[in-house]
Amino acid sequence: MPKPTPLLPESDAREAALFFVVAALCFLAVLATLTARGTYTAARAWSAQVEGEMTVRLSDTDRRGAEEAATIIRGMSGVRSADVLSQEDLERLLEPSFGPGGIPAGVPMPLLIAVETAPNSVTTALAITNALTAQGFNAVAESHADYAAEARSALGTLRVAAIGIVVLLTATAIAVIAFATHAALLARKDIVDVLHLAGAEDRFIAQLFERRFWTLGLKAGAAGSVAALAATALIIFSAQSSASQNQLLPQLSLDFWDLVILAVTPIAAGLAARLAAGGTVNHALKAVL
Amino acid sequence: MNRFNPDMTGEPAVELNAVSLRYDTADEVLSDVNIRLRPGSFTFLTGASGAGKSSLLKLIYLAHAPTRGEVRLFGQSTGMLKRRQLSALRRRIGVVFQDFRLLEHLTSFENVALPLRVLGQKPEQYRDEVADLLRWVGLGERMHALPQSLSGGEQQRLSIARALINKPNLLVADEPTGNVDPEMGKRIFRLFVELNRRLNTTIIIATHDLGLIREFEAPVLRLQHGLIVQDVEHQPA
Numbered sequence: 001m002p003k004p005t006p007l008l009p010e011s012d013a014r015e016a017a018l019f020f021v022v023a024a025l026c027f028l029a030v031l032a033t034l035t036a037r038g039t040y041t042a043a044r045a046w047s048a049q050v051e052g053e054m055t056v057r058l059s060d061t062d063r064r065g066a067e068e069a070a071t072i073i074r075g076m077s078g079v080r081s082a083d084v085l086s087q088e089d090l091e092r093l094l095e096p097s098f099g100p101g102g103i104p105a106g107v108p109m110p111l112l113i114a115v116e117t118a119p120n121s122v123t124t125a126l127a128i129t130n131a132l133t134a135q136g137f138n139a140v141a142e143s144h145a146d147y148a149a150e151a152r153s154a155l156g157t158l159r160v161a162a163i164g165i166v167v168l169l170t171a172t173a174i175a176v177i178a179f180a181t182h183a184a185l186l187a188r189k190d191i192v193d194v195l196h197l198a199g200a201e202d203r204f205i206a207q208l209f210e211r212r213f214w215t216l217g218l219k220a221g222a223a224g225s226v227a228a229l230a231a232t233a234l235i236i237f238s239a240q241s242s243a244s245q246n247q248l249l250p251q252l253s254l255d256f257w258d259l260v261i262l263a264v265t266p267i268a269a270g271l272a273a274r275l276a277a278g279g280t281v282n283h284a285l286k287a288v289l
Numbered sequence: 290m291n292r293f294n295p296d297m298t299g300e301p302a303v304e305l306n307a308v309s310l311r312y313d314t315a316d317e318v319l320s321d322v323n324i325r326l327r328p329g330s331f332t333f334l335t336g337a338s339g340a341g342k343s344s345l346l347k348l349i350y351l352a353h354a355p356t357r358g359e360v361r362l363f364g365q366s367t368g369m370l371k372r373r374q375l376s377a378l379r380r381r382i383g384v385v386f387q388d389f390r391l392l393e394h395l396t397s398f399e400n401v402a403l404p405l406r407v408l409g410q411k412p413e414q415y416r417d418e419v420a421d422l423l424r425w426v427g428l429g430e431r432m433h434a435l436p437q438s439l440s441g442g443e444q445q446r447l448s449i450a451r452a453l454i455n456k457p458n459l460l461v462a463d464e465p466t467g468n469v470d471p472e473m474g475k476r477i478f479r480l481f482v483e484l485n486r487r488l489n490t491t492i493i494i495a496t497h498d499l500g501l502i503r504e505f506e507a508p509v510l511r512l513q514h515g516l517i518v519q520d521v522e523h524q525p526a
């Protein structure tokens with residue numbers, strides 16, 4: 001005995017359009033989530049790395065004075081290392097600004113001391129500045145974490161924005177599906193009426209639409225998810241192959257949770273579609289006897 | 290007592306008490322209609338086009354609620370029932386719609402099987418039953434045809450088969466012979482009579498085929514502008 005024909009006719013052009021819309025929304029939602037997560041993770045790793053790093057800038061002194069200052073700093077509690085940057089270090093640091101040709105002669109070169117402190121050290125940038133000033137140096141110490149804090153707050157905003165975008169996309173998808181179910185319900189009113197008058201309960205009729213839209217959401221979500229995966233892979237690939245920008249771009253990569261997001265998206269889309277369809281049908285049926 | 294009125298005691302299968310119906314804001318389509326159909330009775334409903342026959346039947350097969358009055362089915366007042374209870378009542382009613390309402394994407398076989406699928410039955414359970422009924426209405430050769438490839442009369446018989454597959458306690462037929470020649474009309478009516486006798490199904494048929502009404506000499510309800518003007522069944526003998 002062959003399987004009975006579905007009570008709702010097979011998909012039509014309207015469903016193809018809906019498939020595209022849901023897939024596109026899922027694509028955007030996944031891409032927004034992955035990008036936000038990647039950026040945030042990379043930034044966190046970077047700020048953790050610069051935690052405890054400081055730079056001391058000295059003026060009105062020479063290299064010997066700088067070495068003295070470094071010795072004073074090394075003597076402070078919690079300081080792991082303090083090194084005067086050599087000419088080569090400076091050139092390497094400033095290469096992006098001056099190019100590989102080196103620093104032109106005549107450009108005044110600052111004297112810099114790179115300081116590293118233990119985590120949670122009591123020695124702050126301010127403490128170093130004060131200690132050196134007390135010894136007659138004209139010095140300013142800056143903690144790298146201060147820059148990181150700024151970057152982190154910007155990234156916090158980015159994260160909120162990303163969550164907002166995902167919520168908005170999800171709500172849009174649900175609204176679109178509810179709208180489409182309504183249209184489908186009107187288009188299939190003949191079938192719904194006959195089933196209703198044959199004694200089908202609301203749940204039975206709602207299930208027909210729920211099943212149809214669950215499948216549609218699942219497939220569209222999978223399509224969008226796969227497309228987002230491909231797009232992310234492309235971004236990672238192009239970021240890694242253009243070496244000069246490597247340090248500026250966030251280190252995008254796919255971790256376990258990204259893969260979970262990719263896998264969960266189709267299910268979430270299917271459930272959302274099912275929910276929207278079921279709600280719409282039940283609501284519409286309440287209007288008839 | 291004639292052969293169409295077997296059960297004179299018990300609760301009526303259908304009872305309309307002071308029922309009126311108004312669609313939207315238009316005039317009343319039915320006014321103060323009182324009807325009682327005994328279980329196992331066979332009744333004709335007639336009247337001019339637009340008199341309100343289809344509207345009256347819609348109240349009986351629970352497609353519409355009356356504007357005023359009470360519709361009782363099998364002893365239950367339908368206005369009091371929950372949605373699930375209404376669904377359960379509808380399963381006891383077979384309807385032959387004036388416009389057939391066949392599902393175009395389903396074969397004859399599947400259209401007839403529809404009420405059984407609603408009950409949750411599987412193809413293995415209903416296969417033979419549906420095939421037998423299709424043969425009984427003369428569609429044994431057209432089981433796998435889609436409705437649009439059937440003639441008007443064949444579609445009519447298909448919709449009759451769908452109404453009967455559930456062995457309903459009540460059969461409501463709206464112009465079931467409107468699209469067939471007189472010979473086929475007679476065959477269909479004989480089929481209803483057989484059903485009425487064999488399964489004690491309560492039957493109400495809307496028709497303006499006076500020839501058939503005379504031939505089958507069953508009680509007649511006549512509607513005129515929404516009023517019952519002649520009630521043969523309720524007239525003193």
Ligand SMILES: Nc1ncnc2c1ncn2[C@@H]1O[C@H](COP(=O)(O)OP(=O)(O)OP(=O)(O)O)[C@@H](O)[C@H]1O
Nearest residue numbers: 312315318336337338339340341342343344345387
């Ligand atoms: N859904 C509706 N909305 C508004 N008016 C309706 C509706 N259905 C029927 N009517 C009106 O109610 C009146 C009775 O219609 P109904 O279909 O019950 O008549 P009928 O006796 O079955 O006619 P026919 O013999 O042509 O089938 C008509 O005037 C019709 O226009």
Ligand SMILES: [Mg+2]
Nearest residue numbers: 342343387463
């Ligand atoms: Mg009619």
